[in-house]
Amino acid sequence: MKKTIHQVQERIRDGNARVVTAEQMPDIVAELGEEEALAEVDVVTTGTFGAMCSSGSFFNFGHADPPIRMERVWLNDVEAYAGLAAVDAYIGATQQSTTREDQYGGAHVIEDFIAGKSVELRAMSRGTDCYPRRTITTELLLENLNQAIMCNPRNGYQRYNAACNSTDRALYTYMGMLLPSCGNVTYSGSGLLNPISNDPGLRRIGSGVPCFLGGAPGMVVGEGTQASPGSGFGTLMVTGDMKQMDTEYIRAATMKGYGVTLYVGLGIPIPVLDIETVRSTAVRDEDIWVDVIDYGIPARNRPSKMKVNYAMLKSGHLEVNGEEIRTSSLSSVRRARRIASELKGWIESGKMNVCLPTRPIDATKKAGPMIETVQGPRVLEIMDHRVISISEEEPIRDAARKLLKGEINHLPVINSEGVLVGIVTTYDISKAVVNPGKGTLVRDIMRRKVITTTADEAVDIAVQKLEKHNISALPVVDRDFKVIGMLTAMDLGKLFGGRWLK
Amino acid sequence: MKLLVTYSRREGKKPIIAQIVRDTGVLVNVERALIDSSEGEALIDIPDDSCRIVRDKLADLGATVRLLEEEISLDESECVDCGACISICLQEVFTFDTESKLRMDAEKCVLCGRCIEICPHKALSRKSET
Known part of the structure; x- marks a missing residue:
């Protein structure tokens, strides 16, 4: 048996369509069987509510008198992109305020507009014959704008890898706070309620398909940026009228240590026309698997700690090597559920109908990494190649001599095999002089926990280590933990005026 | 107590x-x-x-x-039930109920302040400060 889109559309128009949420569908299919579920269910509604950084809105402010061609625009001190026609601008959700930093950003401007609050517009221009005005400041409400069109380049991630942190200090990421030593796992996405998880082949979701966006009827524009449905990470570009949105479903947020983001509510109705759609909408949390990625590794290809499914993640804890690790979400399942059920009401009442994509999305496509034609600086290129070290058995006095002679402040300590075992600084030696009694040998005063770098590490990563640990030098070690150089704060000066700034 | x-x-x-x-x-x-x-x-x-x-x-x-006594306060109008506070709290003050709504057992709280800092929606605060 098959149904046509016209039959479903007609039933929606007549108010007779049978609509269920993606949470109800698996049990219906289990109970009725696929054939009967196909006959019974016309539309499955989905929903998700979570942080979607790649969001923003186009505004048209109308013309001032005398008119201005805005070249730079700020809304409540958050800069919007104005490289468009005279009074158009696009505000990105993650853009931060010039005055309030991560406490206010583009996402907050969007939420404030929707909440009916007044927003200050400031703009400047160099002035032209047709647009003589150079500056403008005014207070605007959402209703004063000609258009406020939310257009989010990348929303509705099919699923998202969970996060943990194997290092010995807490990390603050866009996946929230990650406790040291894999003390917790955070995840995002609504699992079985997620739009694309209910249509991974993108047979029903595509350009022109209606959706719920931030409480307003919206539309899928098409493939989202960085979409990788071929590897299970499809995304969507979506649009909707901000004037019809509701702050219940659009919320600004700040991820500590990361910055501003926007929580977006998105739902898509999926017409059930064939057995394949019955199967795909019967997906359960147990069927949707993701990796737990170690954010402690500062590289693009972070290793996966383990594979988990959304049922495991939603249970609140994972068992790893006999130990219980607590999990928590960053997106709201409760609100995702509310979106799916509100959307269900829209379809049942005929407020929204369904349609087939006017242009399909390529479900086999995979996103690729950036092509880097110029490699950023590596530690090898700026490090101090001199290796001045000391053995742990030598007297403190000899360490002081070496520091003076080398005009350095950090002295790596090595054992008899030449392996790095500690570090002493001029500060440690001064301390030993003021407070003698700890011993007279280097090993009595050295710090045993040494933060190191490697020759091929990116300088930016090494700089981050210096900052995080509040230190000013890193021994550069090879694979056997033998010292091959030092990277000090002074070496970083080589980046300036050198070839890296040309 | x-x-x-x-x-x-x-x-x-x-x-x-x-x-x-x-x-x-x-x-x-x-x-x-x-x-x-x-x-x-x-x-x-x-x-x-x-x-x-x-x-x-x-x-x-x-x-x-x-x-x-119950010094941590949850502003329900700001909370979206995301759950970012759940796994970072070593006292296990926060949980989801069966409807995925955030529940708070303030009695367990030792006021370390970590959840206040990380709540993406600024829904948590010290009662004395609200």
Whole structure:
């Protein structure tokens, strides 16, 4: 048996369509069987509510008198992109305020507009014959704008890898706070309620398909940026009228240590026309698997700690090597559920109908990494190649001599095999002089926990280590933990005026 | 029950908590403590029926004692039930109920402040500050 889109559309128009949420569908299919579920269910509604950084809105402010061609625009001190026609601008959700930093950003401007609050517009221009005005400041409400069109380049991630942190200090990421030593796992996405998880082949979701966006009827524009449905990470570009949105479903947020983001509510109705759609909408949390990625590794290809499914993640804890690790979400399942059920009401009442994509999305496509034609600086290129070290058995006095002679402040300590075992600084030696009694040998005063770098590490990563640990030098070690150089704060000066700034 | 104990250390380094334990025989659980050269602040957990004796004794030793009651506050209008606070709280104050709504068991809270810092929606605060 098959149904046509016209039959479903007609039933929606007549108010007779049978609509269920993606949470109800698996049990219906289990109970009725696929054939009967196909006959019974016309539309499955989905929903998700979570942080979607790649969001923003186009505004048209109308013309001032005398008119201005805005070249730079700020809304409540958050800069919007104005490289468009005279009074158009696009505000990105993650853009931060010039005055309030991560406490206010583009996402907050969007939420404030929707909440009916007044927003200050400031703009400047160099002035032209047709647009003589150079500056403008005014207070605007959402209703004063000609258009406020939310257009989010990348929303509705099919699923998202969970996060943990194997290092010995807490990390603050866009996946929230990650406790040291894999003390917790955070995840995002609504699992079985997620739009694309209910249509991974993108047979029903595509350009022109209606959706719920931030409480307003919206539309899928098409493939989202960085979409990788071929590897299970499809995304969507979506649009909707901000004037019809509701702050219940659009919320600004700040991820500590990361910055501003926007929580977006998105739902898509999926017409059930064939057995394949019955199967795909019967997906359960147990069927949707993701990796737990170690954010402690500062590289693009972070290793996966383990594979988990959304049922495991939603249970609140994972068992790893006999130990219980607590999990928590960053997106709201409760609100995702509310979106799916509100959307269900829209379809049942005929407020929204369904349609087939006017242009399909390529479900086999995979996103690729950036092509880097110029490699950023590596530690090898700026490090101090001199290796001045000391053995742990030598007297403190000899360490002081070496520091003076080398005009350095950090002295790596090595054992008899030449392996790095500690570090002493001029500060440690001064301390030993003021407070003698700890011993007279280097090993009595050295710090045993040494933060190191490697020759091929990116300088930016090494700089981050210096900052995080509040230190000013890193021994550069090879694979056997033998010292091959030092990277000090002074070496970083080589980046300036050198070839890296040309 | 939880008591917030603050005391001056100017008169010398009195082992105030140890003395309480010895004198009263009550087993004190130190949940959180911040002690520097001039001042000490400790959040202690004790059995409810020992409250009187511990409080009096602490007062005798010159400490200020405040009963800590549900000091963490959740603003339901800001909370979106995302759950970012759940796994970062070592006291397990936060959980989801069966409807995925955030529940808070403030009695377990030791006011470390971590959830207040990381809540993406600024829905959590100290009651004294709301």
